[in-house]
Amino acid sequence: MKRSSAFLCALIAASTALALPATALAQSSVTLSGLLDISAGQSKPAGNPNKTWNVDNGQMTTSWFGVSGTEDLGGGLSALFTLQSFMRADTGASGRFGADTFWARNAFVGLASSSFGRVTIGRNTTPFFVTTLSFNPFGDSFGYSPSIRHYFTSGTLTGDSGWSDSVLYTSPKIGGATAQLFMAAGEAGSNGRNHGVNLRWGSGALDTAFSWQDVKKDGATAVADTKSWQAAATYDFGVAKLFGQFGNVANKTSGNEYDITGLGASVPVGNGKVLAQWGQIKPETGAKRKTFSAGYDYFLSKRTDLYAVAMSDKVDGLSSGSAFSIGVRHRY
Template sequence: MKKSLMSILALAAMAGGAHAQSTVQVMGLLDTYAGSIRMAGDGGRTSKVGSGGMTTSWIGFKGSEDLGGGLRANFALTSFMQVNSGVPGRFTGDTFFSRDANLGLSGGFGAVTVGRGLAPNFLPTVIANPFGDSFTFSPLVLHANVGLFNGTGWTATTPSDTGWSNEVIYSTPKFGGLSGNVHYQFSNLDSTTGNSGKKNIGVNAMYFNGPLALTGFYERDQLNNPVVTAFSPANTKKDWMLGGSYDFTVAKAFLTYGQAANNLTPKAKTTSVGVSAPVGAGKVLAAYANTSLDSGISRKTASLGYDYFLSKRTDVYAVLMNDKITAKSTGTSFGVGIRHSF
């Protein structure tokens, strides 16, 4: 009896020790706004309650296990969602865990992650503009990642989504303030289709040193995401950007320049500038992006907003945006929203 009791206590202690070395978190972010949206070329305006005014809403699980010797196993399963309606995904047809669905190892060598994760373009684009990852009001993000389906024919300059499926990512250790990622996406398509060798490849880098931040990325893409298919007609698209910011304390300045090109559409050249300035318990945000096509068409978008922090995890914001495309009607949008992370 004593031996049995001792065995049970030993197993319980071992289980407790193993549990202490593992972590699993339920986490996410909710963002919703009310306003009126009219993009360049829209026939009219849409008054709406929307989701993701400043950040796309998401929820999910992340975790890691300490394997000893500095080695860790990591996983992430996170899903985008639309707070205004409760619908999962960013849009109709989006995969359920389109934000993250990956597993990997990390240690002194850096990290290797396999599954669905970020594309090379995402982090540099977010870092180098004052509106961060706003797919509603950030001029740079709108030009790079959001096509217009209103007769203007305007397509996003980023070739293939902000996340890639069937991906292997190698993340370097930090060297001072410098780090980077190498991305490779497999097609997972049958060889009989002739597309099994298609792939997306890319790299990015980030450098942080006090008030200075520098970043950039390069992509060479042949595949669509999040549902993986080869570009049709067969094509290879290239996209790159360099950007940075400098915090002068009274204000933080942002600047980017990039190009996107392929065999079928005019080359796009995008310049963006921005500034954020602390005012009271929040920040004034201002940004402008200009994308010029070799065809002579250009798009100019400007946003002005104020983001007020109620706490470290909750903020409220108001944004006014103007959007213009050559020979198309001008659009003006505004929104007032709230964001909460957990």
Template sequence: MSTSYYGFSGNEDLGGGLSAQFKLEGFFRGDTGEQGRFTGDAQFARTTSVGLSHKNLGTVSLGRTTTQLFVSTLLFNAFGDSFGYSPSIRHYFSSGAGSVTGDTGWNDSVAYSSPNLGGFRFGTTIATKESTTGTGNGGNWSVGMSYSGSGPFAASLVHQNVKKDAAGATPDTTTSQLGASYDFGVAKAFLQYGQIKNTTLSTSTKITGAGVRVPVGAGAVVAQYSAMNPSASADRKTLSLGYLHTLSRRTELYAVAMSDKLDGLSSGGGYSLGMRHRF
């Protein structure tokens, strides 16, 4: 359901509302004990940063930071950050040439996030240029705004531009995404719409998603659908349905199934039964 990771973090009060912070977070594969999401992944590939935070001015972080696009994508779909079963995460970040380039975290970045301003938050991230060829390639940037007040409505708008590849091996992409959710009490609905433009290949992809989370007893039924419409390849439609059963504040059981259809090919899919523990 989720990529396993561990982390260390710290916070020191410097007085006057200012504090120093750090994070070291790494993925691991529990079946083999290996570091990273895949062979060759960095030890602390999730977040590796230091920063300063002020209660009235916001937070500045330096290092490897999670992108605003990834955070927006996981917040506004019913399956959250599940790379295995969230159709939204799969389409934006792991569906080949039509997906976003530049990973879910950026190295050598400076990120700013504002304090809560009446439910509104603003953030921006810049990743420094890197060039070994003298061509000046590289340099990512993104901006985002979100609203999450005391009521049932929440929304976000994010735009990012990826060019951070000195060797030119990774295509340049620009991505815009609008996400929204509304909690009706008996159910919480999620909507997403985004467009990815691959400026290197001169292609574009539209991604539309909708989902729902319905509380049932000690758990919830979750469903998410996403349609991926690339300009230069086959359309893709993915539907996931599952039940999450809460055992405690940190532990839940899950049962989930997915149908994945690429036009021109027979349908694929998968299912899982398991337990997720957060500590």
């Protein structure tokens, strides 16, 4: 009985050791996370006479899921990885559209240190996209942010919100300032490489950024050569946070240029915020586009919010577009 008890205790101890999380054994961690955003509403694109009722995915944030992890290598150095996939939660389909890459949001591995910064290699979200979403009150809303819509869905800037075959360097923060250098390698079928630079500085209630990028390819596919820059700032007064953006997209292939402006605000009210933004595309040649969105985002908890948003979208020479949505987002 004593031998059996000793053997049983040893077996339990071994099983417990095997069941310990990676953080205890190898000073590493793996995290599963994601977001679901589903809404119901009505939309009418500019120039289209028909209104459509929809149940939509990702009107405020594109739904996604993923896994990420880090390992402490000692001496202040750590290894990291991230794999994140978009999804259409209204139908259960993967990706933002049928032909979307499975890990389209992010797919990279890298090294990080408090002294030299961070380097990630693979598919990375572009700093230009991060600047665009960070300095408007609607964030990364492809449905309602005038800034996101004007840069990424209106035929101005080329290239996706993430670059494949890329290397992204992020410096450590020095005096409130951070710099990023970004490059996507040229591969068969492309016009060449993509390049990007991002500078961000903040102090107290003020936050500022400047982003520049030159795009010649999307994945391994050649696209119109566009050189884009954007300057942005926010100031938080407490009772309201103001947002301002101004940028330019120069399409070297077509010879056209676009000035893009965004002005917005978020105002805390109760457990949520009133959101509003006006944006304009002013092309060198072609029709102006003016978009205005307003809504209220109410937080039931830190992870779950309800929103109601409406938008007016006007393009010179076309009948006005409009949309509204009532939805819920849950983060995990």
